[in-house]
Amino acid sequence: MANVYYSKNQENFLLKIKEEIKDNFKNCNKIAIKIHFGEPGNKTAFKPEDIKPITDILNELNINFFLFDSPVKYNSLRDNPDSYKNFAIKKGWGRLGEIRTNDEHIDVKGENLTYEVCKELIDADAVLVISHVKGHVCTGFGGAIKNLGMGALTKKTKGDIHYGGEPVLVGECTQCGACERACPLGTLKVKDKPVFGICYGCSNCVYACPNSVLKTRVNYFDFLLAEGAAVAQSKFKKAYYVSFLKNITQLCDCESDPGEIIANDYGFLASPDGVAIDMAAHGIILKNEGEDVFLKYNKKSGTEQVKAAEKFGMGQSKYNLMEL
Ligand code: SF4
Numbered sequence: 001m002a003n004v005y006y007s008k009n010q011e012n013f014l015l016k017i018k019e020e021i022k023d024n025f026k027n028c029n030k031i032a033i034k035i036h037f038g039e040p041g042n043k044t045a046f047k048p049e050d051i052k053p054i055t056d057i058l059n060e061l062n063i064n065f066f067l068f069d070s071p072v073k074y075n076s077l078r079d080n081p082d083s084y085k086n087f088a089i090k091k092g093w094g095r096l097g098e099i100r101t102n103d104e105h106i107d108v109k110g111e112n113l114t115y116e117v118c119k120e121l122i123d124a125d126a127v128l129v130i131s132h133v134k135g136h137v138c139t140g141f142g143g144a145i146k147n148l149g150m151g152a153l154t155k156k157t158k159g160d161i162h163y164g165g166e167p168v169l170v171g172e173c174t175q176c177g178a179c180e181r182a183c184p185l186g187t188l189k190v191k192d193k194p195v196f197g198i199c200y201g202c203s204n205c206v207y208a209c210p211n212s213v214l215k216t217r218v219n220y221f222d223f224l225l226a227e228g229a230a231v232a233q234s235k236f237k238k239a240y241y242v243s244f245l246k247n248i249t250q251l252c253d254c255e256s257d258p259g260e261i262i263a264n265d266y267g268f269l270a271s272p273d274g275v276a277i278d279m280a281a282h283g284i285i286l287k288n289e290g291e292d293v294f295l296k297y298n299k300k301s302g303t304e305q306v307k308a309a310e311k312f313g314m315g316q317s318k319y320n321l322m323e324l
């Protein structure tokens with residue numbers, strides 16, 4: 001069972017983080033901080049001042065680091081290394097340290113796909129994965145697994161995961177409408193059979209079909225994302241995870257408008273285990289909110305990816321919550 005450290009108090013949390021960094025990053029000369037710099041226009045994604053207390057600790061301990069994210073597949077300032085880096089610098093991230101946003105990679109073969117894992121993360125002595133916990137249109141919930149299962153992979157692999165989760169009709173449709181009701185985009189319409197409009201490949205419609213006549217092109221989105229995160233982590237020399245339960249929006253930081261805040265702020269988590277930290281974040285939010293806000297707003301709870309990541313060997317879903 002993995003330890004997950006939890007506090008609502010930032011000062012207590014930072015004291016623990018300092019101890020954990022000292023213990024876990026001994027003899028590390030260069031740390032990659034895997035972070036999402038936020039889509040232009042998004043007001044609830046991380047800001048440099050959120051992360052500065054952690055980079056201050058690294059500076060105090062004389063640990064070199066750089067901040068890293070990979071380019072995205074869709075049309076955005078974040079879709080190529082140069083414009084993404086310039087955008088991040090303009091947003092003030094350069095004040096914290098060096099920014100890297102390139103797409104150099106090595107191929108890692110998984111059960112479902114060959115994943116292009118970003119070389120900057122593989123080459124670093126350790127990866128500090130700092131995640132903003134929030135909702136996500138494809139996975140319901142997004143935390144550490146999402147941070148690596150998209151953000152540690154190239155734009156090509158991001159596209160392969162979305163494509164791989166798309167539905168294909170393989171049998172006789174009874175026009176029951178379950179798939180239409182499950183589509184978070186509202187773009188799937190059932191006529192004499194399902195007609196797929198704009199599709200992000202979330203696989204919700206495939207899960208929902210009671211007659212199993214919808215199949216994914218490759219596998220469920222949650223499985224592909226989880227496998228991507230697991231194969232990336234397997235190539236890191238070391239990893240440690242920090243998650244912020246703050247500004248929990250319906251949608252993710254890749255959206256310029258991530259929708260409404262769907263839960264209160266619940267503090268900070270840290271763990272050497274990327275699966276345990278997501279399970280703990282999910283559990284804390286649901287327990288305190290008294291309902292599954294991810295299922296309510298995004299039509300998927302989010303534990304599908306967590307269980308899949310455990311199956312792919314990324315970590316353990318059972319955790320020991322240590323309140324600081
Ligand atoms: S996979 Fe299915 S539910 Fe998801 S966006 Fe595409 S059509 Fe809609």
Ligand code: SF4
Pocket residue numbers: 172173174175176177178179180190193194208209210211212213214
């Ligand atoms: S859920 Fe399956 S059977 Fe029902 S309308 Fe959709 S494809 Fe047809």
